[in-house]
Amino acid sequence: MIHGESYKPIIAEAAKMAIGEENIYERVFIFELLKDKNDPNAVAGAVGFSVRQPKLYVFKAKAVLLATGGATLLFRPRSTGEAAGRTWYAIFDTGSGYYMGLKAGAMLTQFEHRFIPFRFKDGYGPVG
Numbered sequence: 001m002i003h004g005e006s007y008k009p010i011i012a013e014a015a016k017m018a019i020g021e022e023n024i025y026e027r028v029f030i031f032e033l034l035k036d037k038n039d040p041n042a043v044a045g046a047v048g049f050s051v052r053q054p055k056l057y058v059f060k061a062k063a064v065l066l067a068t069g070g071a072t073l074l075f076r077p078r079s080t081g082e083a084a085g086r087t088w089y090a091i092f093d094t095g096s097g098y099y100m101g102l103k104a105g106a107m108l109t110q111f112e113h114r115f116i117p118f119r120f121k122d123g124y125g126p127v128g
Contacts, residue, residue: 027052030047030100034046043064044060044061066101068097071095071098
């Protein structure tokens with residue numbers, strides 16, 4: 001039986017086998033999308049840097065999937081005192097994907113920002 005916590009490593013291993021480990025780049029921070037010179041409405045690649053080594057990467061692609069998450073840190077939380085640093089918003093949802101899409105010329109319409117509150121023992125989070 002496959003449980004949820006073991007599902008991701010199984011899929012990751014299958015992906016490595018399918019596309020080859022030499023084609024997998026981990027810990028690369030993408031900061032720029034590259035437009036297609038023949039089609040101004042298409043993205044042809046991306047530029048990023050390694051967060052572990054002094055390396056710059058330029059990726060060429062037939063298709064680009066922008067999956068950076070939402071934008072939960074646009075506003076300050078209402079929490080005060082000790083709770084101010086324990087906000088339940090995801091710290092990594094900075095809206096960078098919205099910015100990169102907008103900068104590349106995407107029309108940003110019909111946004112759906114989904115916030116799913118986590119409940120945890122002895123922690124700060126939304127209730128009710």
